[in-house]
Amino acid sequence: MIPSFALLFVSGLVQFVAAKDVYLQWDVTWVNAAPDSYERPVIGINNEWPCPQVDVDVGDRLIVDVTNSLGNQSTAIHWHGIHQYTSGTMDGASDVSQCPIPPGSTIRYNFTLDQAGTYWYHSHNMGQYPDGLRGPLIVHDPSPPFEWDDEFTVTLTDWYHQEMPELLDQYESTDNAQSNAGDEPVPDVALINDSTQSQFKVQPGKTYLVRFICVGNWPGHAFLFDDHEMTVVEIDGVWVEPYPVGERNIRIAPGQRMSVLIKTKDDASKNYAFWDTIDINMMFVYENKPIPEHYNPNATAWLVYDESLPLPPPPVINEFDFIDDLSFVPYDRTPLLEPVDHQIILNTGHTTINGISRFTINGRTYMPQQVPTLYTALTIGPKYYNNPAVYGDVNPIILKHNDVVEIVINNYHNNLHPWHLHGHQFQVLQRTNVDGGFFNGYYANVSSTPVIRDTIMVQNNGHAVIRFRADNPGVWLLHCHIEWHVEAGFVVTIIEAPDQFQNMYRSKDHIRICDAYGSPSSGNAAGKQGTNLQGANNYIYPGDSGASYPPPTFP
Numbered sequence: 001m002i003p004s005f006a007l008l009f010v011s012g013l014v015q016f017v018a019a020k021d022v023y024l025q026w027d028v029t030w031v032n033a034a035p036d037s038y039e040r041p042v043i044g045i046n047n048e049w050p051c052p053q054v055d056v057d058v059g060d061r062l063i064v065d066v067t068n069s070l071g072n073q074s075t076a077i078h079w080h081g082i083h084q085y086t087s088g089t090m091d092g093a094s095d096v097s098q099c100p101i102p103p104g105s106t107i108r109y110n111f112t113l114d115q116a117g118t119y120w121y122h123s124h125n126m127g128q129y130p131d132g133l134r135g136p137l138i139v140h141d142p143s144p145p146f147e148w149d150d151e152f153t154v155t156l157t158d159w160y161h162q163e164m165p166e167l168l169d170q171y172e173s174t175d176n177a178q179s180n181a182g183d184e185p186v187p188d189v190a191l192i193n194d195s196t197q198s199q200f201k202v203q204p205g206k207t208y209l210v211r212f213i214c215v216g217n218w219p220g221h222a223f224l225f226d227d228h229e230m231t232v233v234e235i236d237g238v239w240v241e242p243y244p245v246g247e248r249n250i251r252i253a254p255g256q257r258m259s260v261l262i263k264t265k266d267d268a269s270k271n272y273a274f275w276d277t278i279d280i281n282m283m284f285v286y287e288n289k290p291i292p293e294h295y296n297p298n299a300t301a302w303l304v305y306d307e308s309l310p311l312p313p314p315p316v317i318n319e320f321d322f323i324d325d326l327s328f329v330p331y332d333r334t335p336l337l338e339p340v341d342h343q344i345i346l347n348t349g350h351t352t353i354n355g356i357s358r359f360t361i362n363g364r365t366y367m368p369q370q371v372p373t374l375y376t377a378l379t380i381g382p383k384y385y386n387n388p389a390v391y392g393d394v395n396p397i398i399l400k401h402n403d404v405v406e407i408v409i410n411n412y413h414n415n416l417h418p419w420h421l422h423g424h425q426f427q428v429l430q431r432t433n434v435d436g437g438f439f440n441g442y443y444a445n446v447s448s449t450p451v452i453r454d455t456i457m458v459q460n461n462g463h464a465v466i467r468f469r470a471d472n473p474g475v476w477l478l479h480c481h482i483e484w485h486v487e488a489g490f491v492v493t494i495i496e497a498p499d500q501f502q503n504m505y506r507s508k509d510h511i512r513i514c515d516a517y518g519s520p521s522s523g524n525a526a527g528k529q530g531t532n533l534q535g536a537n538n539y540i541y542p543g544d545s546g547a548s549y550p551p552p553t554f555p
């Protein structure tokens with residue numbers, strides 16, 4: 001018999017050996033694809049689309065060399081949900097933690113994955129990802145709290161036949177604000193796994209972990225498997241107490257993930273439909289627009305037991321009874337963070353600036369600056385890094401190290417918004433229904449172990465209250481994950497403990513990207529010293545050319 005200390009030593013060693021470097025070489029390229037039989041150019045990786053799923057294990061280091069071979073657009077890759085503890089320069093948000101990568105340039109992302117769960121990567125550059133540059137990032141847990149035989153990933157998205165630069169230009173035009181209430185372009189179809197024909201092959205009598213990722217641009221999704229019970233076990237990278245969905249319904253919004261366990265039938269005598277729909281309330285009802293005749297928000301895929309058997313139509317759903325995601329309980333029962341050291345109230349809304357539709361936070365719209373905000377924090381010096389003025393019009397909020405921070409998001413807009421925080425998962429203390437009213441200091445029935453996630457849907461004329469500890473020094477965006485709204489300025493910049501990250505690693509290739517793009521990489525928002533912000537971006541011009549390169553020049 002082996003003494004127990006030897007066993008411990010062996011398993012410790014195995015884990016150490018298992019942590020590995022995963023190298024990927026990504027050439028970002030245009031590809032022609034027809035996910036719904038309409039062919040158009042999409043943005044893929046290594047001449048393929050859909051973009052590949054990345055599978056790694058907890059503890060691995062991911063090293064991705066990204067070359068921009070698009071020719072006519074810049075790019076940047078964000079690793080959605082990954083905290084980037086001590087590696088904030090690898091967060092991949094352009095104008096925040098790096099400059100946009102111009103065509104012909106290469107940048108290396110290099111960071112460790114210390115969180116298990118379902119994540120994704122996507123372009124975080126000027127409204128680009130809905131043209132296709134996004135994919136799953138799965139960090140496997142060596143000892144998950146649940147058992148399953150096999151697993152698969154299902155991405156859900158809205159899809160457009162036109163490319164983003166064209167749609168954005170129209171969306172951010174004075175004409176759209178005047179004649180269309182500033183409304184968003186309407187998606188052409190919904191896609192399941194980037195197709196309208198997806199078939200998920202399964203075997204009878206097995207338990208599957210199905211990882212859902214909403215990689216969409218705008219509406220939320222509701223979905224179900226015909227006659228297969230789903231039990232929710234993970235939300236945004238957090239294992240939760242098993243939650244059988246039963247006759248009720250679940251939905252996810254852009255940026256959110258949800259894993260469920262399903263048990264397949266004991267025999268393979270039939271195939272079953274999977275039904276998904278994009279939210280017509282968000283796209284039409286709340287915007288006071290009629291639903292166009294023949295508009296189809298639904299998509300179908302199949303659980304295929306036997307390829308020789310027919311693919312049945314989806315079930316008809318007459319009514320939804322959504323589970324409130326505040327009902328989920330983190331598996332490790334992390335207690336409520338308290339007391340609060342720093343409370344921030346964000347009043348979020350919609351307005352028109354210079355005749356253009358814009359979103360505002362406490363009355364201000366976000367405008368990307370010439371120097372990435374993290375680079376300003378790293379180069380402006382201790383006299384200024386706590387002064388919000390040097391960061392320009394990026395809605396800066398400065399946090400103190402290790403404070404328990406509470407953010408209240410009041411939604412004064414007549415539609416739903418999925419708010420996503422980089423660098424953290426947060427506890428959600430409360431979230432109202434539609435028309436649930438604004439925060440008045442009253443906390444209703446807060447759980448002692450609140451749900452923890454990184455993206456929360458905030459409902460119209462309602463609010464949400466979130467908490468996290470400021471224990472990850474860096475610069476992190478908090479934004480509505482609807483890509484139209486990011487471009488329309490629905491973004492806050494969290495500058496977390498600048499005194500604690502002054503020696504954060506900045507690789508030379510990242511600084512060279514700024515030179516190649518023609519942007520300054522040091523100084524305040526305008527690339528100058530101190531509070532001289534002459535030349536900073538502080539004016540909203542009509543139109544938006546998305547990630548088009550070369551970028552437009554303004555007077």
Ligand SMILES: *[C@@H]1O[C@H](CO)[C@@H](O)[C@H](O)[C@H]1NC(C)=O
Nearest residue numbers: 021061063087108110111505
């Ligand atoms: C990745 O970054 C670490 C520092 O965080 C560095 O030590 C290592 O050499 C880098 N690896 C590669 C392959 O660039």
Ligand SMILES: *[C@@H]1O[C@H](CO)[C@@H](O)[C@H](O)[C@H]1NC(C)=O
Nearest residue numbers: 050053136153193198199200
């Ligand atoms: C679904 O998408 C994932 C991630 O892109 C991919 O790995 C998988 O092969 C796809 N499955 C099917 C059946 O299309």
Ligand SMILES: *[C@@H]1O[C@H](CO)[C@@H](O)[C@H](O)[C@H]1NC(C)=O
Nearest residue numbers: 295296297298315316317318
């Ligand atoms: C979409 O699915 C719903 C629910 O089953 C159904 O009522 C509706 O008719 C479907 N719409 C179309 C255009 O097929």
Ligand SMILES: *[C@@H]1O[C@H](CO)[C@@H](O)[C@H](O)[C@H]1NC(C)=O
Nearest residue numbers: 326327328444445446447448
């Ligand atoms: C408070 O929340 C718990 C857990 O979510 C729930 O079971 C209970 O019904 C709620 N009570 C009230 C009064 O809303």
Ligand SMILES: *[C@@H]1O[C@H](CO)[C@@H](O)[C@H](O)[C@H]1NC(C)=O
Nearest residue numbers: 030041072073163165548549
């Ligand atoms: C860039 O190239 C793609 C692929 O050829 C093309 O479809 C697109 O219209 C071009 N322009 C912009 C601004 O992206």
